[in-house]
Amino acid sequence: MTDTLHILGGGMAGSEAAWQAANAGVRVVLHEMRPTVETFAHRTGDFAEMVCSNSFRSDDDEQNAVGLLHWEMRAADGLIMAMADKHSLPAGGALAVDRDAFSAGVTRAIKDHPLIETRYGEITELPKDGHWIVATGPLTSGALAESIRSETGADALAFFDAIAPIVYFESIDMDVAWLQSRYDKGETEEERTAYINCPMTKPEYEAFIDALLAADKTEFHEGETAKYFDGCLPIEVMAERGRETLRHGPMKPIGLTNRHKPEEKAYAVVQLRRDNALGTLYNIVGFQTKMKYGAQTEVLRMIPGLQNASFARLGGIHRNTFINSPTLLDNQMRLKSRPNIRFAGQITGVEGYVESSAMGLLAGRMAAAEILGRDLPPPSYETAMGSLVNHITGGAEAKTFQPMNVNFGLFPPVEARGGRRGRKDRYKLYTDRAKEQFTAWLDAQPK
Ligand SMILES: Cc1cc2nc3c(=O)[nH]c(=O)nc-3n(C[C@H](O)[C@H](O)[C@H](O)COP(=O)(O)OP(=O)(O)OC[C@H]3O[C@@H](n4cnc5c(N)ncnc54)[C@H](O)[C@@H]3O)c2cc1C
Numbered sequence: 001m002t003d004t005l006h007i008l009g010g011g012m013a014g015s016e017a018a019w020q021a022a023n024a025g026v027r028v029v030l031h032e033m034r035p036t037v038e039t040f041a042h043r044t045g046d047f048a049e050m051v052c053s054n055s056f057r058s059d060d061d062e063q064n065a066v067g068l069l070h071w072e073m074r075a076a077d078g079l080i081m082a083m084a085d086k087h088s089l090p091a092g093g094a095l096a097v098d099r100d101a102f103s104a105g106v107t108r109a110i111k112d113h114p115l116i117e118t119r120y121g122e123i124t125e126l127p128k129d130g131h132w133i134v135a136t137g138p139l140t141s142g143a144l145a146e147s148i149r150s151e152t153g154a155d156a157l158a159f160f161d162a163i164a165p166i167v168y169f170e171s172i173d174m175d176v177a178w179l180q181s182r183y184d185k186g187e188t189e190e191e192r193t194a195y196i197n198c199p200m201t202k203p204e205y206e207a208f209i210d211a212l213l214a215a216d217k218t219e220f221h222e223g224e225t226a227k228y229f230d231g232c233l234p235i236e237v238m239a240e241r242g243r244e245t246l247r248h249g250p251m252k253p254i255g256l257t258n259r260h261k262p263e264e265k266a267y268a269v270v271q272l273r274r275d276n277a278l279g280t281l282y283n284i285v286g287f288q289t290k291m292k293y294g295a296q297t298e299v300l301r302m303i304p305g306l307q308n309a310s311f312a313r314l315g316g317i318h319r320n321t322f323i324n325s326p327t328l329l330d331n332q333m334r335l336k337s338r339p340n341i342r343f344a345g346q347i348t349g350v351e352g353y354v355e356s357s358a359m360g361l362l363a364g365r366m367a368a369a370e371i372l373g374r375d376l377p378p379p380s381y382e383t384a385m386g387s388l389v390n391h392i393t394g395g396a397e398a399k400t401f402q403p404m405n406v407n408f409g410l411f412p413p414v415e416a417r418g419g420r421r422g423r424k425d426r427y428k429l430y431t432d433r434a435k436e437q438f439t440a441w442l443d444a445q446p447k
Contacts, residue, residue, distance in 0.1 A: 003371050004029055005364075007133045008123055008144075010047040012080060012353050013345025013360030014135035015106050019079035020364030022115035026371050030110060033122035039139040040319075045120075046103040047110055048080060048357075054102075056084050056095040056354050061435075063427045065406045069354050069384040070095065071431075072438045073361055079109055080357040126151055126341060131371055133363050135345040137356070140321040151337065152328055161320040161351075162232035162288040163402045165300060166281050166312040167272060168409050170418050172196060177272075177305030178259035195273055196282055198305035199258050199266035205247065208268075208302050212239045215295035218316075234289045234317060250286025270303050277395050281312050281409040283402075289315040308420070312407040313351075322349045326398040331378055332370070333363050333393065342367055349392050351403035358385050358406075359392075365445070379441040383434040386441075387411045 005021050007014045010032035018030045035045030042049050058064040061071035073081045083105040087098045110116050124143035126134070136144060149157045179193035186192040200208065217236060238245045247253070251268040258264055272282035289296060296314045301307050325348045328335060333348065335341045344363035345356040362378065362385055369376035379386035381395070387410035396404065404410070414429040416422055 003027075003131055005131045005133065005367050005371060006031065006127065007135060007364075008127075009134065009136040009140075009345070010034075010110070010118070011135060011137045011345060012048050012357040013137070013363070014133070015048045015110055016073075016078060016080050016357045016360035017133050017135060017344055017364030017367070018110060018116050019113070020076070020361050021368040021371075022113050023077065024365065024368035024372065026115065026368040028116045030116055030118050031123055032118065032120055033141060034120075036120055037122045037141060039141075041139060044100075044103065046100075046107045048083075048106040049103045050097075050099045050353060054089075054096050054099045055091065056097065057352070058093055059095040060093055062431050063424065065384055065408050065410075065430075066352075066354055068431045068434055069358050069388075069406050071435065072379075072383060072385050073354075073358055075438060075442060076361055076365075078357065078361055079106060080353075080360075083109070126338070129340065131340060131367055133342045133344050133360075133367055134347065135343070135356075135360055135363070136321075136347055138318070138320040138322070138346045140347060145321055148323065151335070152323060156324040156328055158322055158324075159319070160232075161316065161318050161322065161403050163313065163316045164283045164285065164287040165289070165296060165315040166275055166283045166409070167306065168310045168312055169280055169282055171308055171310040172272070172282065173305045173307060175260065180256055180259065182255035182271075184255075195271045195285070196305075197256055197258075198270040198272070198303050199253070199261075199264075200251070200268040200270070200304060202267040204302070204304060205251075205268045206243075208299070209239050209243050209246070211299045211302060212236050212291075215299050216292040217290045217295075218292055232288050232317070234291075235287050236289060236291060270306075273397075273400065275397060275400070276391065276410065277397075278409075278412060280413065281407075283400065284315075287315060288317055290317055291315070310420075312409040313405050320346070320351075320403060322347050322403055324398060324401050325349045325392040326394055326396050326401055329393045331389070331393045332366050332376075333359070333389065346403070349396075349401060349403050350388055351405050355388060355404075355406055358388060361385070362389055369445075374446075376445065380437040382411060383438040383441070384411075385438070 004027045018028045022028045041051040057066045060067040087101040089096045125147045177198045181194045253266045253269040271285045275281040275283045333342045342363045344360045381387045381390035416426040
């Protein structure tokens with residue numbers, strides 16, 4: 001018998017990782033603290049509990065990056081997708097599931113697997129020896145989080161996300177916006193033009209503040225605290241504190257000259273900063289928000305230059321434990337300082353049931369390959385799974401790293417017409433290319 005793989009956390013990622021590794025022939029012990037120790041969001045002791053919505057989002061594998069991730073996980077015999085399909089509910093183009101039947105099905109499959117043992121109880125420290133995958137999710141218990149923090153450093157572990165909306169570069173109107181760093185700071189031309197600037201006149205600013213104050217906001221979940229308020233206030237809270245607050249904060253216009261209208265001084269400026277090495281995604285600096293998604297798109301498109309913005313992800317603030325993966329993990333998802341430990345799931349800085357399960361699938365296969373003495377490179381970053389793991393383990397800007405959903409902005413661009421009109425063809429090219437690459441990755445592995 002080969003070495004045992006220990007998996008910490010029986011959520012979306014941990015369950016999928018256990019399934020993949022056991023199916024590769026590796027003995028697995030899956031550790032889960034529920035129901036002995038509870039979290040504020042989980043209700044049961046089942047594996048892969050869906051803590052909030054019962055949706056796996058779009059199931060369109062030709063036009064949507066999440067749908068493509070579904071396709072890849074199905075192709076890799078994923079347990080989460082198999083159970084989601086088995087217990088699906090009618091939901092138009094989305095994949096919604098009967099949550100209790102789904103997690104009961106995952107639990108049964110794990111318990112029935114001859115190579116998986118389950119152990120209940122909280123693990124409070126990062127293990128020293130053996131092969132491990134840590135998949136304890138956004139609500140990692142306090143003691144374990146503390147242990148992760150002492151291994152990785154205080155700045156490398158976050159307890160809240162503060163996500164500013166992310167915009168596809170191609171959807172920004174560069175006839176209105178311009179590239180410039182404040183006071184033209186920087187040694188190189190690239191640094192001096194690191195930001196995209198969107199100018200506002202006084203009436204535009206006033207209308208924007210009115211819309212912000214009137215917009216629908218999301219309430220905090222029970223058990224979430226407002227500690228994050230230090231240093232990352234939601235923009236609507238800043239606006240509530242005073243109509244000028246934003247103009248003296250993230251929207252200050254100083255040190256910037258409108259390249260299109262040098263003689264006009266902007267009353268306020270919204271800045272966007274590059275969010276990935278590819279330069280396909282830009283985040284709106286300092287614009288973390290609790291506005292509801294519908295309200296967000298409406299309000300943000302009032303910003304000149306963003307009137308046709310497409311959003312790779314919208315903003316949010318949640319209780320969320322995650323590590324700074326771009327600095328801490330290698331491309332095998334191993335902790336650089338302790339390579340016997342892999343991380344998977346939402347704690348790596350991906351976001352959502354599907355993305356978390358996908359990272360579990362990958363970590364499970366990689367850990368099994370290592371135990372069995374094989375090499376398993378990550379899938380090409382032209383695939384959904386590969387683009388995500390590439391993003392968290394190096395493609396993302398480490399300094400501003402925040403959790404990410406899968407989206408086509410993480411993929412290397414395809415040769416196709418830009419803009420809204422070309423979108424359908426472009427997305428099809430992305431998904432065709434990904435399917436080919438993912439199939440090749442699977443075919444190169446022993447069955
Ligand atoms: C309040 C809330 C609402 C959310 N709503 C949605 C949503 O609607 N849609 C969506 O896609 N995503 C949502 N998410 C994100 C969602 O949690 C993740 O997408 C997904 O569950 C992450 O999978 P995971 O396996 O990484 O973590 P989880 O599924 O949370 O699994 C982690 C497991 O580790 C266990 N664990 C933690 N610490 C320890 C320890 N020390 N010892 C042993 N076991 C431990 C936990 O009990 C848990 O079972 C939400 C998150 C929160 C917190």
